[in-house]
Amino acid sequence: MSHRAEVVTVPAEFVGRPGNLPRHCSRHGEPAVQHKDFLLQSKVKIQGSRFGQVQGRGALAMAERLDQHGKKVRVAEVKGWPLCRRCVRTRARWLAVACVFFLGGLALFAGSLIVAAVTDGMPWLAGVAVAGFALMPLSAFPFVRGSMSRLIGARASDDGSAVLIENPSRAFAAELPTTR
Template sequence: MSRQSGVITLPADVVGQPGNLPRHCARHGLPAVRQQDFVLQSKVKVEGNRFLTQSNVIGMGERLSDYGKKVRTADVKGWPLCRKCTSTRALWLAVASVMFFGGLATFVGSLVVATVADDMQWLGGVAFAGFALLPLAAFPFTLGSLPRLTGARTSPDGASVLIENPSDAFAAELPGQ
């Protein structure tokens, strides 16, 4: 484990074994009420300008292939989440679900009603609003994601997990402290 400028580095194989992580939240330092298993992904920058290269399906497929070759993942077993993190995650995922499924129901429902009823042009606006909610649901979904809540990510080589600005209680329980 190494610590530099507010970032703690843990080996990926240590984080991947259950029971190796502290019993306090990395973000708030509060006692954990839940341990969560998930997969962390590294941040990848694909070279080249996507607008200047081939802007067709083949070019997009090539960029996705480059991304897939460079991205690294690390399994995390038993990450501690406090009550604040758990409730924040539940809140944002509930908002995302309401937006997505509400938007889907609004969109489909307005189209069904428009096919049955006559002279209801305002349903086009309702259908558009429902359709617009579908991609907007990604924002609260991201706010409730585990990498954002934990402040952790995989290193570019995939050999370690980087934890940004962990709480003092979390850092004190790590091996080597």
């Protein structure tokens, strides 16, 4: 992807053992106020067939791709990843936005249906219901922004044996045994 990004590779074994990770966050290099356990996914890379090869068997090709997807995604377990105050705040904010989108959309959708059921004709209610319905899937975007992977700028390697950290802070990198 971005060629300028400095990527630091750390073995998954190391990251998966509690107490190994640095005391400073990977983004800002500030002291951690929280340590998180979670799973990191590898990048989803689906080897699509080229044009022409699969024309006419859409469903089959799709099933093949989904199968590949399941096989290709690897996860690495992370124990006690450091998050500083700013990281924690950023995550909380994005997740709150996602929640507002989802619950707000749900409330609009359900609310307008209920109002439409108890009142007679109010054509604009259908519009409100549609807007509410459209809002719910939009919550996926802030949700992804608040995800650990995006927050810390790390993912599992394609074979799941290592964790790749993009442009880690100096304080974080300094506390790692293996760099580059």
